[in-house]
Amino acid sequence: MSQFVAMLKPDFLLHQALYGSVVMGFVCPLVGVYFLLRRLVFWGVALPQVSAAGIAFAFLLQGLGLNLLSGSEAHEKHLAIAASLLFTGASILFLAFLERRGKGVSEGRIGSLYALAWAASILFVAWNAAGETEMLGLLKGEIVAISESDFHAMLDVFGLIAAALFLFQREFLLVSYDRDMALTLGRKALVWELLLYLIVGLTVSLGVMTVGPLVVFGFLVVPPMAALPWARGMTSFSLLASLCGGVSALAGFYVSYARDLPLGPVIVFAACVFLALSWLAQAMLGLTGRSGAR
């Protein structure tokens, strides 16, 4: 317990990593609720891997001597974020376009993209032996080593994402739930969908750079799954999912710190404990099936 109290003090050595994990835990599920409701959970698996491939590609360019930026560590990171965002954004638009056409097997496309992204990540690493160690660290997510400036930049961006999701909740809900109704009301459905995709791309790209693909996927999917059966409206769904993600991050960080375990898997495990408790409570209260999941 004393370790937990010490962890919460401002002079805690890893306070930025702790706060960063908790902010990720609060914000990622706010985006994840749309993955779940739009039945795009598999996007949550594939996109972090695509983002990781983008990071690996940026480092490959550096390794090949194509220094697009000056080569300092900060510039390398910015290039990695840009490549990650580019890869993720292009994949989202590609998947969304095919989804709108409604032809072919959606799961097959996403599975293929996931396999391609994973293979590309490994190949980009293999072709860039010089930066391998640094890159593998980034791919795993280096939240523990996050710098002061990166931490503040992350707070700004995730603050903006949370604010946008709150401000435009009705628009995102309307185009997700009933696109035809949105168009009939004169709303520009495509614009709102693109904004939602931009938010998804930003969250995934920055999240992967900060905590790695595993934790991003965990935060996008598991807390919303745990919250859905208890939600009565979009606001309560978003808040419950966000709370579940934030508390999972805090609990995961504590266990990781106290038991000297790797942070990412412990956080995901903590979120899964919430999911198991949610299912158990549903079973005990006889609410199974209320979430409407098919």
Next chain:
Amino acid sequence: MQEPLIRFRHASLGYGRVPVLAGVDLGIPAQAFVGILGHNGSGKTTLLKTVLGLLPCLKGQLVCPGAPRFGYVPQKERLDPIYPLTAYDVTAMGTWRRFELLARLRGTRRALVQRCLTDCGAAGLASKAYRDLSGGQKQRVLIARALAAEPQVLALDEPLAGIDITTQKALLKLLQELKERRRLTILMVSHRVQAEKELFSHVIWCDEGRAEMGGAEEMLGRGKLGDVFRTEL
């Protein structure tokens, strides 16, 4: 003579580049109750979606003088039950015509939403989970949602599908009352021919790539039905 509220001029309607209906030339008068009838795949929903602006005319023109406001009731099965929404939440969507931050914070649309639910006999359902409602209750909520858009034209896509006879009659009575009370023009896609016969003022038959409009009496006569169904009635 009064100009039609909605007018198609030599229009071809369809998806992508493939026309489902061609040479559509008809005018829908204000405050008409129009049944859009035909076989499966005959283009009923295509016609409705074009009127709503969800599909463009492939050829020809759709003219709506006065730019009437539409309220849309989709097929209820199209809405995914995974969404954790109450009947009130679903109805309130009809008021989301524009981005209104202050209205959101003050909840100024609440009275309108509540009134629409009451008008549709669904006031008691407001706090219930939409996904848990019966087919007839869902349909009432969807009609209330369309009314919340304060429309001049109410467009319904197969509102009676999958609903028992008693509830169908109650819904048809509700639509007739709403039409009278709110001076609505109603466009209703349906498979059924006989039950709504007395409600419709006009009928559009979609058949073999054509859409033909006329008065309900004439279009639902035995001879016409025999032509459409290719059997003697």
